[in-house]
Structure formats: structure tokens, C-alpha cells
Amino acid sequence: MKWIPGLLLALGLSFTAQAEKFTIAAASDLRYALDEILEGYKAEHPDQRVEVIYGSSGKMTTQIINGAPYDVFFSADIAFPEKLKEEGLTATEPEVYAIGRIVLWSKTQDASRLTLADLTRDDIKRIAIAQPAHAPYGARAQEAMTATGVWDQVQDKLVFGENIAHTAQMVASEAADVGIIALSLARFPDLASHGHYLIDDRLHQPLTQGYVVTKRAEHNEAARGFARYMATEPAHVIMERYGFLLPASQP
Template sequence: MWIRQAVLAGLAVTALLMATAVQAQQITRVAAASQLRFVLEAIATQYRERYPQNTIDIQYGSSGRFYAQITHGAPFDVYLSADMDYPAALVEAGFAASEAMPYAIGRIAIWSNTVDAQSLVLADLADERFRRVAIANPRLAPYGARAEEALISAGLWDALQPRLVYGDNVSGTLQLVQSGAAEVGIVALAQVLNPVIAAQGGYALIDVDVHRPLEQGLVVTRRAAQNEVARHFADYLRGVEAATLFQTYGYDLPAVIP
């Protein structure tokens, strides 16, 4: 009898350990570029409703900082960058368990909460009424790099140097304008289409011809090589349902959507 009880107890412990292992695998940690916050929260809400057994934990920040953290062992399973360069670099360096996959194409816009930005063009940023112009740090944030390219294309980069203020990422750039630290900024279109932000001021879309495309990519990290939930969420981000939300929030789509 005691042998049978011991065996049953052992089986129960084994089952508990297996259940714990499965549960742990279902927790997927996502590092996402800051301008994705509004659209990704909508996508994640939709995903959780469809797959409540899968836990998705999302952190937002600059693409460059997340890239550096992942290469130093940060515990992220899926990485959504604001460009394709950082994901491709992770693949090249052996820190990815998937290829670098495009999921959306971003746009940049001039935005202000104190002046009517709807009629502004890049050349207007040289106006003396704009004592401070905010952009994301071009060395850390792809949206900042594209803002720099746009200003160079307009012949304004050198002239605006003394007036530029930098956010760590494009969310920080928006906050610089909101706080009054800058009168105007170049931010993500996805941010200013959010109803809360849209109510604070107008925007002017910047022509795509003045900067490189903001093709955004993702990877499943090496840490998540055996994490099926991470792969499932990555696939969902590139699926039709997510594509609809990306378009709603002002993103263009890659040429191929599965």
C-alpha cells in the first residue's frame, strides 16, 4: 500500500512540475519600440482575448537600448524594433532564433500642442518662434535617425543644431513638446493619431521622399528558441488581424503579409 501511495505521490509531483514548466513557457516578454505603445496595447488586448492561456508582458523603450540589453542577456523573448537594422544585427550576431521579419512601416510627422502644426512644413522649423525643436536621439532611435535625414534633406540640420533637444526615444520626444521644453517636434504619426494626443494639437505628415523608409522589424530572440508562445505572438503580429490595427494607427504595411 505504501509503495502505491509513494508512486502516486511521485506522479503528482511530476505532474505539478510539468504544469509549472508549461506555465513558465507561456510567459512571453516583449521589448517594443516606444512609438508602438498605442497600437501594440490594442493588438495585445485582442491577442489576450483570443488566447487567454498565453501571458504577454510588454516593455517599451528605445530600439537601440533594447538591442544593447538583449546582446547583454536581458530576458526578452520577442523584440520589436523601429527599424530592420537592429533585428538584422541580432540575427547576424547569433542572438535571434528567427529571421528578421518586417511587420509595419512607420511615418513621421511635425507636431505641436501650442501652435497649429497642420499647415507647417519642414522649412517652417527654422522660424524664430520655435526656440526648441524636439527629435528622438538619432543614435538610439530610428525615428530620430529619420528625423535627422528629413532635416538634412530640407537643408536645415546645421542651422537647427543649437535649437535641437533630444528624447531618448520618440515617446520622450513627444513628452518634451507636451511639457513645453520644445515648441514643436518630429514624432511618430502613430502617436499623434491617438485620440488623447490628437486633442492636444494638430500635425503635418512628413513626405516619405525626404528620408529612408521606416520599415520596422521583429525577431524571436535566442532565449526564446523553445518558447512556442513567443513564436505564436510573433506570427500574430504579422497576421491579418494585427495588420488591420497597424493601419488604423497610421502605419503602412510591408509588401507581404502572411
């Protein structure tokens, strides 16, 4: 039966194509940096198909627990990959890939001249932060405002983004007067034309960002290969340009 070798070849090609495809779930603070990193990666691996889903780390953790088809998970807080490990849903150990920072940013004011204490001013009527319940950047914003004594005073001004990219969009569209967003987003060229104020990282717990390859991708060499690529010099150069501290560069 001459069709059998052809069928086996077709099946083999199908399995190969499947192995060369993977899906990344990534925290929204990575949106611009990771897009750039993937440009370089895809140029080196044109045979691989990569899909990226951006969102809040907490929500994506819940999605993975509920069976979402994500192969690599880049979280804004390593606690979420550690939770997945406890659930038996990881193929690798949780690893730190970066430390994030938070900033004050505004489209309508010179945020470089603002501090957290200024958030109580009467002319600042809406303050955007990511939802602290499931977005690490929102939780750190709450911690910083609490540490400086303004959290209770600004409750009626707060508006919440689903994730940190949504929060930045709210401020950029002037739905909020000022926001506490990721430094990595404030450094994106479209936002970098407006100044920002770097919030003292002693005011909040560190944004220790971690990743894992999920159990689903245990035998997906393409997914594992991209996870390793994030530790290369080209990826590190881009991450540092967007304001991330790398594990080797931590003080």
C-alpha cells in the same frame, strides 16, 4: 511514494506556465498600437502572460546582446534585428512588419500648417526629436532636416528624447514647442486633437520596421504564436489605423 506523481504534476504545470509566458521588447512608436493588439490577443489566449517593455531600438538591441530576457523584439529599424542575427541571437529570420512615418506635431501651434522650413522661425525655440544615435525615428528626423537644409540652423534649438514616445511626451508637456514624432503616436486620440504635418518620406531613409524571435525563445511556442499573430487581419487593421504601412500595402 504517493507524493511523487503529485510532485511530477506540479513540475509539469510549472513548465507549462513558463512556456506560456513571454516578454516583448518593442520600439516606442508601437506603444499604443501594440497595446490595442495585445488586448485582442490576450482575449484569445487568456492562459498566456505577456510583458511588454518599450524603448529605443538601439538600446534594446544592446540589452539583448548583453543577455536581457526578451523573447520577441519589434524594432523601428530592421537593421537592429539583422544585427542580432549576425550575433547568433535570433531563432527566426528578421521580417518586416510595417513601415513607419514621421510628422511634425505641436501642442501649442497648428502643426498642420508648418513645414520643416518653419523650424528656423524665431518663435520656435525648442524642437524635440528622438536621440539619433540609438532611435531610428530620431535618425530619420535628422535626415529629413538635413535634406531640407535646416539641420545646421536649428542646432541650438534641439532637445532630445530617449525614444520617440519620450519625445512626444516632451512636446505634449510643452517642454518643446514642436517635435518630430511618429505618425503612430500623433494618431493616438490624446494627441490627435492637435494637427500634424506628414513629412515627405523622400527626405529620409525608410523606417522599415522588423522583428525577430530571439534565441532565448527558440522553444517558446507562445512567443512564436504572438509573432505570427502580428500578421493577422485584426492586428493589421489596428496597425493601419495608427498610420503604419504594411508590407503588402507598400507602393
